[in-house]
Amino acid sequence: MSNDMEIKDKPSVVKEKNTDEAVEAGLAKLTPERIKNTINQVLQKETGPRFKAYVETCMHCGLCAEACLYFLSNDRDPSYSPAGKVKQTIWEMLDKKGEVSIEFLRRAVHIAHTECNVCKRCSMYCPFGIDIAYLMLMVRRICHKLEITPLYIQDTVNSHSATMNQMWVKEDEWIDTLQWQEEDAREEFEDLRIPLDKEGADIMYSVIAPEPKFQAGLLYQAATIMHAAGISWTMPSSPGWDNSNMAMFTGDNEISGRIARAFYETAARLKVKKIVMGECGHAFRSTYDVGNRWIGWAMPPFEVVHALEFYHELLTSGRITIAEKFKKTVTLHDPCNVSRGRGLHDMAREVTNMLCESFIDMTPNREHNFCCGAGGGVINCGPPYKGERMINNKFKAEQLKATGAEVLIAPCHNCHSGLEDIVHHYDLNMEVKFLGDIIYETMEKKIYKPGD
Amino acid sequence: MEENKSFDWSTDLKEVPVREWEDRFTWVEEPYVSPDGETIASIVNVEEGVFTVCENGETWDKEYDKAWNLRPLPDGKFAACVSSDEEWTLSISGNEWENWFDFIWNLQVNQDGSSLSLAVQKDMEYGMAVNDKPWDQMYENINEMVLSDTGSSAAVVQVTSMVQADIEVFKNGIFSCAVNGKAIDKKFLNIWDISFDSAGKNVAYGVRLDRTKYSIAVNDTAWDKQFQSVWKPLFISGDESVIAPVKEGGKWMLYKDGQPFWNKRYNQIWHLVVSQKTGNIAAIASDKFGKWTIAENDVTWNMAADQMISDLVYSKDGSTLVAVLKDKGFWTLAVNQKKWNLGADKVFTPCVSSDGNIVSVVIERQGQYFLVVNNIVIPNGYDFMATPVISPDNTKILQKAVKDGVYQRLILSMDKIL
Ligand code: SF4
Ligand code: SF4
Ligand code: SF4
Numbered sequence: 114m115s116n117d118m119e120i121k122d123k124p125s126v127v128k129e130k131n132t133d134e135a136v137e138a139g140l141a142k143l144t145p146e147r148i149k150n151t152i153n154q155v156l157q158k159e160t161g162p163r164f165k166a167y168v169e170t171c172m173h174c175g176l177c178a179e180a181c182l183y184f185l186s187n188d189r190d191p192s193y194s195p196a197g198k199v200k201q202t203i204w205e206m207l208d209k210k211g212e213v214s215i216e217f218l219r220r221a222v223h224i225a226h227t228e229c230n231v232c233k234r235c236s237m238y239c240p241f242g243i244d245i246a247y248l249m250l251m252v253r254r255i256c257h258k259l260e261i262t263p264l265y266i267q268d269t270v271n272s273h274s275a276t277m278n279q280m281w282v283k284e285d286e287w288i289d290t291l292q293w294q295e296e297d298a299r300e301e302f303e304d305l306r307i308p309l310d311k312e313g314a315d316i317m318y319s320v321i322a323p324e325p326k327f328q329a330g331l332l333y334q335a336a337t338i339m340h341a342a343g344i345s346w347t348m349p350s351s352p353g354w355d356n357s358n359m360a361m362f363t364g365d366n367e368i369s370g371r372i373a374r375a376f377y378e379t380a381a382r383l384k385v386k387k388i389v390m391g392e393c394g395h396a397f398r399s400t401y402d403v404g405n406r407w408i409g410w411a412m413p414p415f416e417v418v419h420a421l422e423f424y425h426e427l428l429t430s431g432r433i434t435i436a437e438k439f440k441k442t443v444t445l446h447d448p449c450n451v452s453r454g455r456g457l458h459d460m461a462r463e464v465t466n467m468l469c470e471s472f473i474d475m476t477p478n479r480e481h482n483f484c485c486g487a488g489g490g491v492i493n494c495g496p497p498y499k500g501e502r503m504i505n506n507k508f509k510a511e512q513l514k515a516t517g518a519e520v521l522i523a524p525c526h527n528c529h530s531g532l533e534d535i536v537h538h539y540d541l542n543m544e545v546k547f548l549g550d551i552i553y554e555t556m557e558k559k560i561y562k563p564g565d
Numbered sequence: 566m567e568e569n570k571s572f573d574w575s576t577d578l579k580e581v582p583v584r585e586w587e588d589r590f591t592w593v594e595e596p597y598v599s600p601d602g603e604t605i606a607s608i609v610n611v612e613e614g615v616f617t618v619c620e621n622g623e624t625w626d627k628e629y630d631k632a633w634n635l636r637p638l639p640d641g642k643f644a645a646c647v648s649s650d651e652e653w654t655l656s657i658s659g660n661e662w663e664n665w666f667d668f669i670w671n672l673q674v675n676q677d678g679s680s681l682s683l684a685v686q687k688d689m690e691y692g693m694a695v696n697d698k699p700w701d702q703m704y705e706n707i708n709e710m711v712l713s714d715t716g717s718s719a720a721v722v723q724v725t726s727m728v729q730a731d732i733e734v735f736k737n738g739i740f741s742c743a744v745n746g747k748a749i750d751k752k753f754l755n756i757w758d759i760s761f762d763s764a765g766k767n768v769a770y771g772v773r774l775d776r777t778k779y780s781i782a783v784n785d786t787a788w789d790k791q792f793q794s795v796w797k798p799l800f801i802s803g804d805e806s807v808i809a810p811v812k813e814g815g816k817w818m819l820y821k822d823g824q825p826f827w828n829k830r831y832n833q834i835w836h837l838v839v840s841q842k843t844g845n846i847a848a849i850a851s852d853k854f855g856k857w858t859i860a861e862n863d864v865t866w867n868m869a870a871d872q873m874i875s876d877l878v879y880s881k882d883g884s885t886l887v888a889v890l891k892d893k894g895f896w897t898l899a900v901n902q903k904k905w906n907l908g909a910d911k912v913f914t915p916c917v918s919s920d921g922n923i924v925s926v927v928i929e930r931q932g933q934y935f936l937v938v939n940n941i942v943i944p945n946g947y948d949f950m951a952t953p954v955i956s957p958d959n960t961k962i963l964q965k966a967v968k969d970g971v972y973q974r975l976i977l978s979m980d981k982i983l
Contacts (some may be wrong), residue, residue: 135732158815233777260776270729274755274773275721275740276708283706285668285686292631304592304610309633311595313911314930350670350709367779367794367812372758374835381875384911409833414873414891529593 123539126187127504133497136222139261140215148218151258152211156203160251167243168207171196177245181227182483186507193505195245196236198224202252218261225252226263227498228505231362231489232449237480246489254364262363265495269359272322274368277352277375279359280322288350290325294333298340301558305334305340307348310383314347317380317393320391321357321526325414334553335391338424342432343561346389353379357526358399362490366407373404380415387416389423393548394450394487394525401455419451421524424548425460428467436557439469439546443551444518446475446532447482448525456480461548465522468551473517483509485523487531503538506531510539520544522551570957572601577976581605581621584970590619597950598965599641602974608632618645619624620661625659632656634670639678646672646683655683655697662697669694673712680716690831692746693718700746709757715765719744721756729808742770742782751785758797762804768797769807781820788823796835801846810834810848819863821847834860836876840883847886849874859888859899866902878917885921898940900924901934905940918955923979925953925962936964938982 123198154162168346178184178194191197201219213221227312231246256262262270272281288309295307308314318339324331339346348354357477360368377400378390390396397419405413418426427433445465458479465472475485486506490500513521513535521536521543523529533545583605585861586593590609598605605645616761617624617973620643627827629647636644638657653664655672663683671684682695690703693710695718704722711719725739738752742759755773762768778791781798790811798809801821808821819837833851840847850860856869859877869892876889888899889912898913909928916925925938933946934983936953947966953961962982964975 138733251829258777265730267732268735271732271735276706283686283691284684284708285670285691288670289668292633299613306592306594308595313913365776367777370794377873378875381873384913386910409851409854409857410873412872414875416614 120346122502127501130223131497133264135263135264135267145177149211152206152255153551155255170241171243177239180238182486182508183505186505191395199248203248221252222256222261225249227491227494230484230491232484233453257364260349262496266363266493269493270363270365273360273372278322278355279357280326282322282325287325290329293328298333298336302340304344307336309350311347313384313385315345317383317385317388318346318348318356319356320460321393321396322355336551341560342427347383349379356396358404361399361403369404377414389418392420392524394448394492395527398450398454400558421457421461421464421552425464432561434557435555439551439555441519442471443469443520443522444473444475446478446523446528448528453480468555473516474513483529485528490528492531506535510535514541520546522546524548569954574956574961579974581972583972584616586619597635597637599637600639601641602965605972608635627659634672656708664697664699671710675712675714682712682718684710711759712788713761713765717745717765717788719759719768722748724748738877749785758909760798762800771795783807790823797835801839838877840879843883849877868899868902868904880917881919882921887915887924888919913950916953916955918959923955923959
């Protein structure tokens with residue numbers, strides 16, 4: 114990257130590492146006995162051959178370092194390299210047979226929760242495909258059992274456990290929000306509905322809790338798109354509507370599985386054919402890969418498609434037509450969980466090109482794209498860590514700036530929020546949008562009739 | 566069901582034209598059919614912001630600003646959540662409850678229809694209302710509402726306030742189980758899956774005691790034993806005992822009253838059902854990762870589904886156990902271990918005769934609904950179908966279907982089908 118692309122006047126490396134009251138309160142309660150027993154229980158009883166192979170195969174060659182946003186954003190400090198993170202956590206835990214200090218654990222929580230997006234980019238650069246993300250999640254599992262998980266992400270898991278959604282959205286609030294969006298959208302289509310609990314609809318549409326909480330307009334847009342496309346769809350009025358899963362990122366596998374069960378049993382209760390999820394990456398990973406498997410579903414029991422696959426289908430089948438393409442120059446951020454995780458990157462480009470006149474790709478891209486820096490629960494650790502996160506995302510900011518695009522499309526909620534932070538912090542002067550925003554802006558507001 | 570006896574089993578065909586409703590109203594929502602098949606109803610939009618319900622072409626006397634959650638009741642009437650002037654209540658065929666609320670949801674109806682319950686919110690306080698009677702005590706939040714067959718209500722309620730992201734307060738337990746509005750004097754970190762006993766007096770539920778310890782509680786007392794996770798418990802043996810799937814040492818087992826009950830260890834077991842007649846206990850289970858089956862009295866069926874088993878039901882006499890499952894991309898049923906070959910995109914709620922000899926279900930294939938009886942798919946496709954009813958003497962079946970804009974209540978003779 115050339116020098117003029119570099120971002121000036123911002124701290125260049127993380128100097129102060131923060132902690133929070135939940136981590137500190139948890140650490141204060143720990144005894145050497147509990148630390149040792151918990152670490153050994155997790156490392157001996159909850160890991161399989163895969164874990165052993167990873168730990169034994171690593172050659173400390175450092176090839177993975179170049180892959181990691183944190184390493185690149187912090188002046189190539191080896192403590193931020195993927196193998197460096199393992200060295201400072203799992204290796205020492207194994208080495209010391211679980212007899213590690215409070216100071217060590219304070220650092221381990223910090224690394225596993227705020228210095229790794231579990232984005233799996235490094236696995237592609239490791240000659241042995243060692244899955245560092247998996248090892249970091251193992252550290253988080255230990256932190257969960259020791260009750261030293263960072264405050265804000267723990268609160269979202271608490272919310273999941275009590276309400277089956279991430280943001281303490283009350284059951285009436287959820288339904289009321291949908292009905293309010295439905296009513297507003299009737300300004301555009303007089304007979305538009307957000308059909309609740311419609312048994313036998315073809316599609317269950319599911320979103321993450323920030324939508325009803327803060328971004329109700331996205332529900333409006335989705336309803337408009339569904340209505341115009343003439344889709345047989347429904348949304349559940351009951352818990353099970355939120356497809357997000359922060360428990361997957363704190364190592365609370367039991368709650369993570371409970372969330373996945375509620376989600377799929379809701380689809381079963383509504384007797385739908387498939388599930389369409391909003392633009393969220395980690396939710397896709399949870400329902401498609403992690404949560405379902407913990408429960409015993411080798412594959413998701415329902416066909417689950419990410420919004421961008423669904424949009425692709427609507428646009429190519431002519432169910433949605435574009436009145437006039439989006440004019441501003443756009444670039445596209447590939448969310449790891451749907452790109453590296455699911456291979457939807459080409460489809461994302463096709464959708465972008467169908468919607469926008471001028472698309473500039475970022476480099477690197479597709480499955481090689483860098484994480485937004487927010488994912489894997491990092492942004493969910495909240496305000497105490499935001500300053501560091503911004504520094505850790507410096508390299509991502511440079512990548513974005515180099516595109517010169519006016520609009521940054523991010524088809525993932527986490528990415529979207531994280532990228533907005535980056536754009537503001539580094540004054541990138543870009544607008545961050547979902548694909549749904551652009552479809553809504555550019556589509557013809559007419560109802561699809563077969564044969565048209 | 567005994568009440569099926571009073572249904573009209575002798576008139577072969579009754580029809581209600583429904584397409585014309587679309588001309589009368591701005592829009593017509595999805596239809597619901599009464600258990601006896603005599604009435605078809607939909608929420609309809611009369612004009613901007615004006616809703617009512619149309620039953621067999623007749624609208625309710627009342628119109629509302631909003632209406633949703635239309636459901637048929639066992640007595641042939643219909644209930645819907647309705648709103649006027651930003652207040653909500655339940656309307657039963659146009660007759661409203663006396664109590665109005667700021668919001669209502671989660672309509673539940675007990676088996677004989679004598680009790681109807683709602684979750685209610687008024688002035689940001691939460692509770693339930695049964696047959697128009699709100700709980701005496703209201704709470705900060707409510708989840709996991711249940712209604713017993715005797716008309717008792719219970720839910721998880723928040724009994725301690727918590728400011729945003731206060732994980733210390735959460736840790737001390739802020740939830741209790743409230744029965745008929747009265748919170749049991751015992752708080753837990755989490756409470757899920759409340760079950761009533763058959764008398765509607767005692768409750769059992771899953772609890773989380775701290776970050777990693779789970780147990781089962783009966784009324785105010787948790788089992789001594791703690792587990793890695795638990796699923797919904799169930800009262801058995803005339804309410805004497807409580808059983809529940811629990812996870813221990815990485816595997817799932819069935820426990821009874823805090824002690825191991827079944828011997829086998831499963832990858833997964835959940836969704837317990839018990840036959841009141843025989844006392845047999847069955848559960849959806851997985852022996853091998855990714856393979857689903859049924860465990861009955863700790864013996865697994867010689868059958869596997871590779872995607873999901875979503876429902877499980879005993880015939881009244883306990884002789885027949887029916888599972889709804891998805892295998893190799895399609896939905897079907899399994900009846901007493903034998904998988905049917907329905908290849909359906911959707912399978913709806915099965916109807917099982919009291920003696921277990923007849924199992925009927927509605928399925929959807931490529932957008933068309935079909936009636937299935939004992940694994941025979943009746944070839945006529947429909948645009949919509951409601952759950953069928955089998956006559957008490959097993960000789961007839963009541964099909965409720967819509968085709969080409971006409972609702973048909975059709976009595977099919979079993980000997981012509983089988
Ligand atoms: S998973 Fe991503 S964030 Fe974590 S070490 Fe690897 S490249 Fe870095
Ligand atoms: S590239 Fe692979 S082998 Fe080399 S240090 Fe990284 S994890 Fe270890
Ligand atoms: S937030 Fe987006 S970019 Fe980051 S890990 Fe998740 S999907 Fe990847």
